Amino acid sequence: MTRLIRQGYNGQVTNWMGVRSVLTTIGNISAHVGEKVKLGVWLYNRRSSGKIQFLQLRDGTGMIQGVMVKSQVSPETWEQAADLTQESSLYIEGTVREDERSPSGFEMDVTGIEVIQTAEEYPIALKEHGVEFLMDHRHLWIRSPRQRSILRIRAEIIRAMQDWLNGEGFTLVDPPVLTPSSCEGTTNLFHTKYFDEDAYLTQSGQLYMEAAAMALGRVYSFGPTFRAEKSKTRRHLIEFWMIEPEMAFVDHEENLRIQERMVAHVVQHILQHCRDELKVLKRDTSALEKVKAPFPRITYDEAVHLLNREGMEFSWGEDFGAPHETKIAESFDKPVFITHYPTGTKAFYMKPDPERSEVVLCDDLIAPEGYGEVVGGSQRIDDPRLLEERFQQHQLSQEAYEWYMDLRKYGSVPHSGFGLGLERTVAWICGLDHVRETIPFPRMLNRLYP
RNA sequence: UCCUCCGUAGCUCAAUGGUAGAGCGGCCGGCUGUUAACCGGUAGGUUGUAGGUUCGAGUCCUACCGGAGGAGCCA
Structure with missing residues (x-):
């Protein structure tokens, strides 16, 4: 019924x-x-x-x-x-x-x-087609049973995440899409004009969500983000959607528990409610059945040892590439958390481990079967003096981030959050080999049509 | 930005440097249980673009354009 x-x-x-x-x-x-x-x-x-x-x-x-x-x-x-x-x-x-x-x-x-x-001669025959042809006809391609199934699962994943967060006392808050400057200062931004000023399309709502968490306690955003990176891989889109929860009075440890419970809930929900769709996609669901909390955790240090033991060259202080993530994921049959990365590899706002200042209280959640990072999270710096130091180290404009600094001046509290990449999550749950099929109209390098 | 590979009929692909072809789709005909149905017939081409080598280029060379995969960067 x-x-x-x-x-x-x-x-x-x-x-x-x-x-x-x-x-x-x-x-x-x-x-x-x-x-x-x-x-x-x-x-x-x-x-x-x-x-x-x-x-x-x-x-x-x-x-x-x-x-x-x-x-x-x-x-x-x-x-x-x-x-x-x-x-x-x-x-x-x-x-x-x-x-x-x-x-x-x-x-x-x-x-x-x-x-x-009576339709005119339909371009998409019931046979195999090349990627370029299908992407040019994406507006028709989504009618196929396979694409329909993916889009239904995508919608159901969104619903499962929002239901879960709402049930845990989170409030939906919408951050702006047009922003005056970079949120993280690293990636290439989409530049546009805002009347006489310069503006950029958001690459993350996180900093605004920190402000929202100080107002509403536990909050999350769900919306599109934009990265003008010249990335051409099966894991990248120019425009993609993120869920970004942010929680006041939550430390690193509880942050991880919330992440694993949410991800496990979503996977189990899809297994229950999208059986027909997973069948159309020929998804082997046995791997998904195992996705239940708690998830295994290893520190960055342990991950480096694991890679070296497996014969991969990797030294402390580097960031993991796709082959490293895959190798680490292969050692587990559930998503695995990698925590405590070197401070230098991560964003300016992450809180250092009080017992080891060379690493930060952060986590990446690596999906099994080679799907890579689906979640990135951290406890945020709450000490205004340390945050000011970071601004100087990263050469960020104090003026542009004055409002963000205010959050540490007026009742600063320990707080944490994370971002989940929707398209990578859909690709993983559906068992797809490319994120271009996970979104109705993908925006990629060299593709703005249809 | 860099590396590797690919551009031939509407689509998916063949074609030793020597007459551009097949399957699907279209159109015409046949078939009472088909599962990307099947069988017969038929139309369909400036081989991505511009140069070059050669008696002769889809095929070899150069540049450009478009695409795919990967690296870096990231979710």
Whole structure:
């Protein structure tokens, strides 16, 4: 029944072709066995054997096969169906029937159709295509069963994260997209004009979320971020979405517990609620079943030893590259936290470990199966004097960050937060080999269309 | 920014330096249980662009344009 409520409208009675029928969706079809129903659909594929036609129909909620027998419909209806091209839009009426021969378990005996539009020759054939061609036709590609499944899982991941955070007492706060300067000072920003001033598209809402945490306690943001990096890999997008929680009175240790509980919740939620979609994607779910809190933790020091033991050259003080992350992840069957990175490899706002000032109280969460870093978090500096020192070391403008410094002047408290990259999380849970399929219209190096 | 690879029909790909082809899709016809259905017929090309080598270039060379994968950077 949850599925019934979730997927589309149902029960609208229409008077059509002289017969009362129920306008419903394919997602709800199991509730209408033996009944006459009407569906608004697109033709995915058609097969014919002279006196019988099989219409593969989709409506966004699922796929069903309509069976039309020549002797049981009017010659006009038969001809109309025979002339349908791929992706033509139509209303279709028929009786729902259970059938063992159908992959979904249901079929429709078609009694009538009403063509809305006969589609022009559809560019995407039911066969393999190259990446460039598919990306040029992304607006049509998302109609395919595989892309539909990914986008549904993406939406469900977002919902699971927001539900979990809301249930834990977090408040949604929206940081600005247009900002006066860099949030972290490292990556290349998207420059734009703000009337007579310079402005940049946000690369992280974190600093604003720290302000929000001082106002509302536990907060999170969810929105797009922008990096003008010339990165061309399967893990990078120019525009991507992040969830960024920030919590007052939370230290490094509790920060990790919140991260692992949230990630585990999301994975288990998808396993429960997106079985059909994961099946379409042929995702091996056994690896996902294991994703339950707590997650293993290793320090940066231990990770360096692990890499050296595995025969990789790596010295203390460097940052991990993709091959290093993969090697570390291979040693665990769950996501693994790497904590306590050298201060020099991380952002200016991270709090040093009180017992070892050369490392900071931070964590990267590395997903299994080579999907790399999906979460990065840290406890933030709360001492105004240390923060001022960091500004000088990183040559950041005191003036631009005056408001951020104020947070340490007026009731500074220990606080922590993290950012989860949505697209990498979707790629991992769906088992995809590239993040370009995880977002409806990816913005990449050399791609701003469609 | 750097490294490696690839650009041939609408799509996916073939073609020793010697007459540019197949499958799918389109169109026409056949088939009463098809699962990217199948069978027969048919149309479809300035081989990414510009130069060069050669009797002759899709094929070899140079530059440019476009794409893919990776590095760095990052989530």
